[in-house]
Amino acid sequence: MELTPKITEKTWDHKLEEKVLEKWRGSDIYKFDEGRPDIFVMDTPPPYPSGRPWHIGAAAHYSQIDMIARAHRMLGSSVLFPIGIDRNGIAVEAYAEKKLGISMHNTPRQQFTEHCRTVLDELEAEMLGIMRSLGMSCDFDNYYRTDSVEHRSLTQKTFIELWKNGMIIEDTRPNNYCTKCCTIIADAEVVYEDLPTQLVYMRFGVKEGGEIVIASTRPELLAACQVVIVNPDDEANRKFVGKTAVVPIYGKEVKIVAHPQAKSDFGSGAAMICSYGDFSDVRLFREMKLKEVVMLDVRGKLTQSAGDYAGLSVFSAREKIIADMEAQGIVLKKETIVHRTPVCERSKTPIEIVPMKEFYLKQMDFVDKMRRFGETMKFYPESARQLLLDWVDSVAIDWPISRRRFYATEIPIWYCKSCNKAHLPEPGKYYQPWKDRAPFEKCGCGGTEFVPEERTFDTWMDSSITPLMISRYGKDDKFFKRVYPNSIRVQGKDIVRTWLYYSMLRCYQVTGSPPWGSAWVMGYVVDEKGKKMSKSKGNVVDPMPILEAHGSDNFRFWSATEAGLGSDYRFSEQKLQGSSKFLTKLWNVSRFISSFPQPERAALTETDKWIVEELARTIIDCKKAYREHNFFQAANTLRDFVWNVFANHYMEMVKARAYGEGDFTEEEKRAAWYTLHMCLKMSLQLLAPVTPFITDFVYGSLYSKKGESIHSMTFPSAKLTTYDGQESRAEVTRKILEFNSKVWNEKKAAGLSLNEGMKSEVPPDLEKFGKDLRAMHKMKD
């Protein structure tokens, strides 16, 4: 009979991915059905559009999230795989300001928010486009936006409910203040950088006679100095305790006291305590009941308290005051030191500590509870647990949630103009106090005029309720009960202390139970040299040209096989190219097998039984790995089976038999056909979550009778039967590989081509494969 392959092209052309996408479009293979007995609900990260290009790491991140969804579908669950876009907050505003060359505070609010929406739409389109072409199987039709009326009203609803429960406090407390973003930020948004700074040694006069030298990195805060401390054991400075120091420039008198906080071996041994240089100042002010001097205004400029320096920025005030003091001989010396400086995570500006009246969400009362969740939740990988616990343990103050920004969810409050009482509207609607009419007629005091709250929420107030959003909290009770708590949270390790922690806190406060039972945490994609990618370093890689050049399946396969669960991995185009050779292999294996008919059943030979056993082991290992969200292991196991065992050895062994050459019966030939197809079909299924395009294409060409997709299948089941244990199977495989390699080497040494005959013998313990082996190597007696 004539054998014609159904697959003719020599390589997998990734342009075909578009055709496969087309086929998926409009089909409901990924549809979630909450009525199914097994459901798997994923709380997925809504990506944050902070500029162009989108990060290659994000493309890898979402590819892997998709693998989790696809694997669970094929393990038999109906999967809720939502997708949203996070569209609130400072990074968006900053991007709009930069792109359009405008300043938020000098632009009318209405106009500014419209600008933000416009730039967001562009960034969002790019992200969604990449996610689609990656082959993500999420619910694109119902994607959500955190700046939608629906989402913002949910954020406001939870706030109003928490307000009623007494969880919201308004208080004036020293806070992290970013002078660039012009707003308070939470501790979770502060990161530390080692920055060089000047430690200035200044001569303070002592009223009782003499002078004391004070070292400080913050001379611009001299006006706010309220006390000088020295260590009680400090030989040199002890004599000043109880005396009065005179602050240079300002001539103000402050006490010199003994305090263990002052380290005698740092600087001059004497420190000035100002409101507020850092958080140790905050603590000392509280401890000594000092009166704070507000040095900064909301624009980050020095206040009238700074005297001649009022109106200057922190940095220029520092330069000027140092110069002035040097002119007056007050500066003894200057040292450059490297200082672990708290900076704003987004703008990288050193944060200032400024007392401001803000809203806080109580979190200190929940620390124990959060710790317990962190201890009992399942983490993939386990090592991610510590990231959360470390953060929970360091939570020290309530969460400041109000921001002086525009593009975010508005705090839904109006104040009575006459008595200043705060009025909150009914939950359920979206309120914009700065532009809406107050939904109240009259205050209890009789007042009828209301002043809107102008501030907004921290964006984490919005994104921390994605589990509620996707579970239709407050909208569809039946659905909510079915899917909440969700099965799993998937996210990157960089947002453990924000998104992971805040989601636990918020969802627990609202519902009384944690939002999920497990969390999958992915590492960073770093550059070729192992450095973190960042826009400032200029080593970010744009995913679009990469995907266009190599295709999504190649990219996905690279991403799956490159690094283990939770590890960081390096992006290298060369490795991407290399690892994707496997797809060519898979394609050609399919091409070869596609030329043979597919018998319904067959009586297997010993060689067939051997590869079926190897296949069974592969199926069992892969399914186990997929259950643990470990496609690194699944993909590598498959690559090894398909390439190094099935293609290199089994296929070579049965080639003659399958072609009907030599001394084989018709039944034996059919057995080879049958086994080849079975191995290919099942390997495709096992690989489908990782490389959804090529597997669906080949499956569709060879095995799909009614045009159904491979993605509506479940994984094959397998049990180990032919051999009674892993030992003997592995042993047989090793011997076969060894023998084949030996013959190839002998032919090579003899200068023979591989299809020339050679005198050789099959070893006795491989005799049951003898017929195939003799045909394969054209062995002569």
Added chain:
RNA sequence: GGGUCUGUAGUCUAACGGUUAGGACAUCGCUCUCACACAGCGGAGAACAGGGUUCAAUUCCCUGCAGACCCACCA
């Protein structure tokens, strides 16, 4: 300063208390061999250092070193 994790060839990694330490990419040879030159075959190339436990350690323990990350009030 405290803590967590990790150290296997240029890179990513596997198994293992006794192995010639396995594979993939890159590199170097040789082959246009009938699914695949995006292939096949072959070569070269590795356990961070020191100590301990053990008949035996790359594997277990300790110390040091290096890296990654987390936390912390040295002005």
